[in-house]
Amino acid sequence: MLRATIARLKQGHRTIPYPAEEPVLPDRFRGLPVLDSARCADDCRACADACPTEAIIREGAVNPAGAGLRLDLGRCLFCTDCQEACPAGAIRYTQDYRLAARNRQDLVLDGQTLKLASALNEKSRRVFGRSLKLRQVSAAGCNACEADLNVLSTVVFDLGRFGIQFVASPRHADGIVVTGPVSENMRTALLETYAAIPAPKLAIAVGACAVSGGPYAGNPEIHNGCEALLPVDLYIPGCPPHPLTILDGLLRLLGQIEGDRR
Amino acid sequence: MNGKFGFAHTRNGIALPARDVPELPLPDFRHAVIEAAANGDRVAALFGHVNPAASGLEVYAIISDSLNARLHVGKARLESDRYPALTPDCPQVHLFERELAEQYGVRPEGHPWFKPVRFHASYRPGQDAWSRPEGSAPVVGVTDFYRVEGEQIHEVAVGPVHAGIIEPGHFRFQCHGEQVYHLEISLGYQHRGAERSLAGGPHRRTIHTLETVAGDTSVGHTTAYCLAVEALAGGHLSARAEVLRGVALELERLANHTGDLGALAGDVAFLPTAAYCGRLRGDFLNLTAFLCGSRFGRGLVRPGGVGFDLEEGRQAQFLERLEAAERDVTVAAELLWDSASVQARFEGTGTVSPKDCLELGLVGPAARACGVECDVRQDFPWGVFRFVQIPVSSWDTGDVFSRAYVRWLEIQRSVEFIRAQLQSLPGGSLRRALGPLRAGHLAVSLVEGWRGEICHVALTDEQGRIARYKIVDPSFHNWSGLAMALRNQQISDFPLCNKSFNLSYCGFDL
Incomplete structure (x- = not known):
């Protein structure tokens, strides 16, 4: 008992002051990419050709007047293969970890500011705002998204202080959090778990795989994410998303963080 | 060239011409594999390959001979849709034979546990090992489960x-x-077609697929992949790149072993260590992110070297954070060993005998916890581990305690290794361009991931593209260990036993 008490004192207080204070991310962290299509040569496709997941849409030569360079955050693995391939510095990954959006098309960057996730409407916030219980289903996730969801329940992030909790039974849940590209072999289990959650309910897609299939997009064994199977309320990009990216998305959904605030 | 059993031999990360792999008559091939396993060697991989230039199905076996640090490679040709199973005489190939059957529709006759592995259709249309009608999709989880009969x-x-x-x-x-x-x-629920999608490569997605084969083992699997393609392309890495890969691999081990100690504590309701290790695991992940921007080592290991440097200005902070985490994890772990209530739950729970361990071919901490001293870093050293030996950590009680304690021993060795490496980080370029892969060659790579032996085999075609890529995650061997650990245990001990193995589902399902 004495040892445990001494150990407890040594370990100290470890919960981060987020969101009251701005978190510090590693300097090499790869967050929101910034696009500058003015730098693109008309016939250059180096970025699009380097991208492993066809996240980059280059229409410069075809459509010189419009947005010539677009990047789909829902497909992006944040690997920076495009940034390295670009001879003109038109793509730059920043440290901004805030990436979650409410609509799939909002994830397609075209040089404008990313439209971050807006809060649920007032009626939904009355239901979920102060207590949100989530059931997580890994549908062929690689255990990285799962690990960084799990970490939200550690003392560092202490998800419970926001009224959010992961629960075991879908019957106790207000929503589902899906990770993985949704293998054919997990399709039925995913849909049955979703069906077992009482309405009204939310669906949240975490990670490039759940949003678009990620590095597995197009494989016949998977369904390119959960979008075609469930009505998704929140998309959280990343491979895997940083825990703060996930937390920021959840708090925005509940209206606990708004606007440009970090 | 021909060595043991008439097989060709090579070493970890050394390519050999595919034509040098001897084709044995099936009875000789069977005899070679069975004898090798009976003599204490392991079957690191056994897999099929459809060579478009030849008839039938080629079956390759990779035998790892740890005493001589050699890998023996041989093959046989199956012209028929059935062959006498090896499993009755060599239990450690039981899953390999099921996988072979599922992928290529050949039936290992006499296999005592003949069921699908991942529940997908055969890669050879019209040829199904279970004679299911063509075009019928197998339904995951629908198979003949073993049943014990009795009223109670x-x-x-x-x-x-x-x-x-x-x-x-x-x-x-x-x-x-x-x-x-x-x-x-x-299993099979996680099947994403990961292994199959690598054929025809390397392509833009290849390295990203390897990073997510088992997302908690990105460094382990990308290192195995890079060893294989570097062997096929030829040339050497800089010493600095080799060391940084080693540091990253040990960081991955630290994060996962620490997380496992916390999870084991959580499963016996010992909350202090559960809470501390949950946080400390993150500290090791953040240290990985300090090195490469990603908590899971994404972007770090690349063919020809590494993507990020640990330059001098970064080393002091890196060491300081490593040592702070080490201090705290020591406190958290020692609480476990000092608590009678924890020990009472860990000791004697989920015991695997050394005999079962060897017969099933278990790997990694699960095997070392049975007193079996296998460790790729020692037995088939690659990269920095050719020059720096990390002592093999083992314990011999085979129970949950043993699997937990081996992790703790390894945590200490990994910290020592990283600390020593940082004191004299060698120079050299981070990454060099890799030439084309040699055509018609085969390379085997072994890496000691945090769960154990990762085995990759790459076979190139006449154009130098990957014709067949085989991935064996340590979980492929070790799930059978968990099944054995549960025999005669209380069902309420399942979570604890499961956590003491902490195996990968997606690494198994591929």
């Missing part, structure tokens, strides 16, 4: 969706009261 026997089915944030799999227990007579593990 009951069956408990768990999964695929489990209680926590965890990957899916199906477990069936045959119980008498609380006592488990048998646990059957049926």
Whole structure:
């Protein structure tokens, strides 16, 4: 008992002051990419050709007047293969970890500011705002998204202080959090778990795989994410998303963080 | 060239011309594999390949001979849709034979446990090992489960969706009261076509697929991949790149072993260590991110070297954070060993005998916890481990305690290794361009990931593209160990036993 008490004192207080204070991310962290299509040569496709997941849409030569360079955050693995391939510095990954959006098309960057996730409407916030219980289903996730969801329940992030909790039974849940590209072999289990959650309910897609299939997009064994199977309320990009990216998305959904605030 | 059993031999990360791999008559091939396993060698991989230039199915075996640090490679040709199974004489190939059957529709006759592995259609249309009608998609989890008969026997089915944030799999227990007579593990839910998608490469997605084969083992699997393609392309890495890869691999081990100690503490309701290790695991992940921007080592290991440097200005902070985490993890771990309530739950729970361990070919901490001293870093050293030996950590009680304690021993060795490496980080370029892969060659790479032996085999075609890529995650061997650990245990000990193995579902399902 004495040892445990001494150990407890040594370990100290470890919960981060987020969101009251701005978190510090590693300097090499790869967050929101910034696009500058003015730098693109008309016939250059180096970025699009380097991208492993066809996240980059280059229409410069075809459509010189419009947005010539677009990047789909829902497909992006944040690997920076495009940034390295670009001879003109038109793509730059920043440290901004805030990436979650409410609509799939909002994830397609075209040089404008990313439209971050807006809060649920007032009626939904009355239901979920102060207590949100989530059931997580890994549908062929690689255990990285799962690990960084799990970490939200550690003392560092202490998800419970926001009224959010992961629960075991879908019957106790207000929503589902899906990770993985949704293998054919997990399709039925995913849909049955979703069906077992009482309405009204939310669906949240975490990670490039759940949003678009990620590095597995197009494989016949998977369904390119959960979008075609469930009505998704929140998309959280990343491979895997940083825990703060996930937390920021959840708090925005509940209206606990708004606007440009970090 | 021909060595043991008429097989060709090579070493970890050394390519050999595919034509040098001898083709043995099937009876000789069977005899060679069975004899090798009986003499204490391991079957690191056994897999099929359809060579478009030849008839039938080629079956390759990779035998790892740890005494001589050699890998023996041989093959046989199956012209028929059936062959006499090796499993009755060589239990460690039981899953390899099931996989071979599922992928290529050949039936290992006499296999005692002949069921699908991942529940997908055969890669050779019209050729199905279970004679299922063509075009009928197998349904995951629908198979003949082993049943114990008796009035007081009951069956408990768990999964695929489990209680926590965890990957899916199906477990069936045959119980008498609380006592488990048998646990059957049926997976396949995570099957993404990862291995199959690598054929025809390397392409833009290849490295990213390898990073997510088992997302908690990105460094382990990308290192194995890079060893294989570097062997096929030829040339050497800089010493600095080799060391940084080694540091990253040990960081991955630190994060996962620390997380496992916390999870084991959580499963016996010992909350202090559970809480501390949950945080400390993150500290090791953040240290990985300090090195490469990603908590899971994404972007770090690349063919020809590494993507990021640990330059001088970064080393002091890196060391300081490593040592702070080490201090705290020491406190957290020692609490476990000092608590009688924890020890009472760990000791004697989920015991695997050394005999079962060897017969099933278990790897990694699970094997070392049975007193079996296998460790790729020692037995088949590659990269920095050719020059720096990390002592093999083992314990011999085979129970949950043993698997936990081996992790703790390894945590200490990994910290020592990283600290020593940082004191004299060699120079050299981070990454060099890799030439084309040699055509018609085969390379085997072994890496000691945090779960154990990762084995990759790459075979190139006449154009130098990957014709067949085989991935063997340590979980492929070790799930059978978990099933054995549950024999005669209480069903309520399943979470604890499961956590003491902490195996990958997606690494198994590929």
